[in-house]
Amino acid sequence: MQKKQQQELPDSQSIMATILASIPKEASVTKIDYEGPRIALYTKTPRFLMENNTIISNLVNQIKKRIVIRIVESIRKSEEETRKILNDKVPKEANLQGTFFDTAIGEVSIEVKRPWLCLRNPEFNHAEISEKTGWKLRVRKATTRPSSTIQAIKYQHRVSSSERVKHLKQVGEQIFRPRLAQKAEVSLLTLGGFGQVGRSCMLLTTPDSKVLVDCGINPGARSPREAFPRLDWANITLDELDAVVIGHAHLDHTGFLPVLLKYGYKGPIYCTEPTLPMMNLIQLDAIKVAVAQGRTPMYAERDVFQVMRQTITIPYGAVTDISPDIKLVLSNAGHILGSATCHFHIGNGEHNFVYTGDIKYGKSMLLESANTNYPRVETLLIESTYGAKEDIQPDRQEVESAFIASVNSVLKEGGKVLIPIPAVGRAQELMLVIDQYMKSGELVEAPVFMEGMIQEATAIHEAFPEYLVRDLKKKILETDDNPFDSEYFTNITHQDERDEPLRENSPCIIIATSGMLEGGPVLDYFRNIAPHTKNKILFVSYQVNGTLGRRVMDGARQVSILGKEGRIEVVSINCSTERLDGFSGHSDYNQLMSFVHRLRPKLRRVLVNHGERRKSENLSMSIRRMYRVSSHYPQIQEAIKLF
Numbered sequence: 001m002q003k004k005q006q007q008e009l010p011d012s013q014s015i016m017a018t019i020l021a022s023i024p025k026e027a028s029v030t031k032i033d034y035e036g037p038r039i040a041l042y043t044k045t046p047r048f049l050m051e052n053n054t055i056i057s058n059l060v061n062q063i064k065k066r067i068v069i070r071i072v073e074s075i076r077k078s079e080e081e082t083r084k085i086l087n088d089k090v091p092k093e094a095n096l097q098g099t100f101f102d103t104a105i106g107e108v109s110i111e112v113k114r115p116w117l118c119l120r121n122p123e124f125n126h127a128e129i130s131e132k133t134g135w136k137l138r139v140r141k142a143t144t145r146p147s148s149t150i151q152a153i154k155y156q157h158r159v160s161s162s163e164r165v166k167h168l169k170q171v172g173e174q175i176f177r178p179r180l181a182q183k184a185e186v187s188l189l190t191l192g193g194f195g196q197v198g199r200s201c202m203l204l205t206t207p208d209s210k211v212l213v214d215c216g217i218n219p220g221a222r223s224p225r226e227a228f229p230r231l232d233w234a235n236i237t238l239d240e241l242d243a244v245v246i247g248h249a250h251l252d253h254t255g256f257l258p259v260l261l262k263y264g265y266k267g268p269i270y271c272t273e274p275t276l277p278m279m280n281l282i283q284l285d286a287i288k289v290a291v292a293q294g295r296t297p298m299y300a301e302r303d304v305f306q307v308m309r310q311t312i313t314i315p316y317g318a319v320t321d322i323s324p325d326i327k328l329v330l331s332n333a334g335h336i337l338g339s340a341t342c343h344f345h346i347g348n349g350e351h352n353f354v355y356t357g358d359i360k361y362g363k364s365m366l367l368e369s370a371n372t373n374y375p376r377v378e379t380l381l382i383e384s385t386y387g388a389k390e391d392i393q394p395d396r397q398e399v400e401s402a403f404i405a406s407v408n409s410v411l412k413e414g415g416k417v418l419i420p421i422p423a424v425g426r427a428q429e430l431m432l433v434i435d436q437y438m439k440s441g442e443l444v445e446a447p448v449f450m451e452g453m454i455q456e457a458t459a460i461h462e463a464f465p466e467y468l469v470r471d472l473k474k475k476i477l478e479t480d481d482n483p484f485d486s487e488y489f490t491n492i493t494h495q496d497e498r499d500e501p502l503r504e505n506s507p508c509i510i511i512a513t514s515g516m517l518e519g520g521p522v523l524d525y526f527r528n529i530a531p532h533t534k535n536k537i538l539f540v541s542y543q544v545n546g547t548l549g550r551r552v553m554d555g556a557r558q559v560s561i562l563g564k565e566g567r568i569e570v571v572s573i574n575c576s577t578e579r580l581d582g583f584s585g586h587s588d589y590n591q592l593m594s595f596v597h598r599l600r601p602k603l604r605r606v607l608v609n610h611g612e613r614r615k616s617e618n619l620s621m622s623i624r625r626m627y628r629v630s631s632h633y634p635q636i637q638e639a640i641k642l643f
Helices: 011-022 046-051 054-063 079-089 115-119 126-133 148-159 161-175 257-262 275-292 301-310 396-411 426-440 454-463 470-478 495-499 522-529 548-553 589-598 613-627
Strands: 029-035 038-043 066-071 096-102 107-112 136-141 187-192 201-205 210-215 243-245 269-271 311-313 320-323 326-332 340-346 351-355 379-383 416-420 448-451 489-492 508-512 536-539 558-562 568-572 576-579 605-609 630-632 639-641
Touching (some): 011 038, 011 054, 029 161, 038 046, 046 066, 054 066, 079 096, 079 107, 079 126, 096 148, 107 115, 115 470, 126 136, 148 161, 148 275, 148 301, 148 454, 161 301, 257 301, 269 275, 269 326, 275 311, 275 454, 301 311, 379 589, 396 416, 396 426, 416 522, 426 448, 426 454, 426 508, 489 495, 495 522, 508 522, 522 558, 522 568, 548 558, 548 576, 605 613
Parallel strands (some): 210 243, 243 269, 269 311, 351 379, 379 605, 416 536, 448 489, 448 508, 536 576
Antiparallel strands (some): 096 107, 187 201, 326 340, 340 351, 558 568
């Protein structure tokens, strides 16, 4: 739907005039254009603006918009010439692995094994190289194994370059259109993920904007009505949406997103840079799982590729306009790689809404604790996966000790430990734990076999070390000691290779997807390991009601699964089962309460979602009673006036 335009001078024209008046002639700016939520300045002398960066920072403070420096296409050298220059400039010891040219924005990314050798070398000058090549330079850490998902995104960006230029310009024109309403009225429509875990989705509306926040599915649902967001109730068309904002990559937050594009959504999708490949990986895997289970997938690969093309990534902490009256800031949520809390600044400061998504308020081996500092917050929407008073996880040292004891007891008796695990987040966390404790001798040395998407997800973690916990980031970016490339780990790449981990009298640890036993290679291991008493199934992630994992964890002794050739197979569970909650990427009850207590500034109102109804209710009541803050736990299909 095309928005009506005001007759008065639009803000965008004022912004452009301010920029032109503030930029010195020496900058040689030849064009100013929209690049999605950013304003791009095209220059013939990039070195001048890069070395005099106060010019840009002062301008950003003045107009309150994000500005990027781009180089005019006419002075760009060919890709072949640029590669030669880069080969000469990159220190040989840094080990240049590859280059990627993004022609839509005029940026070249280089991947090197030892990026610190580039950063510490005074002769490797970014501004000088950009001036010489006509391409803006970006240095990335090369991964141990290439990520096929990241390569697919690069390919999609390359083949759709002209389409992306057009798309970014259109997005910018929509964002910087004049406001129709001078006063903000803010409402939240709950479309999924309230009173339940799964299908997280809500619609944030103002007189000028409609923003969809998350768009997930419920993996444990048994009917479409319960599985998908209630977009029908929102009573909007897809072309009315200004934006889709994604907090993190899990299917219960992104599983329905490709369907939106399948049916015609053409607007922007916002998330952090690592969230893009992570959600693409998970979405593509969902297609494979559906086919393997004899179901028709909801969407095709081409729809996921279109997600790659329409997504605009933004870093933590960057204030980003996503509509005429809404600014977005993403901050670390501590849940999985790239997970973000979403701070929506609405109107001229009339209302500030923070959506936590899934959060971990506690530092792990993988990620820093969730951010609690915001410029302003009036309404907080917080998850409640573990929102009951009894949902208290052991401290980190306790759970690591329990893990070591649990695994050692099985390995010493010649058994196998099967750990069903989500490929994203918990798998990498466990890899770090296993590597550390096997190296120290506290964990019995045994082969660790991994299968499913774990290898690919790990490669994505390696590609974005700046999003990891400080010590791990430093280790990956500044040394050759990469714990993800440990000698203890063996990746199973084909089902023919499963003979080794399943060999009798061969103790080992098997880590496989999916985390809730709902599909993937873990099922093959499950049917082989479950019948034998000396083995163990160890659950380290949340098991949604209705999933096979939840039934096994709750003590089922027999279950039916889809076997080979589409036949139903009954599996007897004679092995032991154990649940360890401390590895969860979710906060427990105490951490959730502490997060609310330590949030700055103090709140006016709290809403609670993403939890079984009982847990959402308990957390809401606890917050209201302890902190004397208005608190409510909405259900699906509620309209809540925020301001």
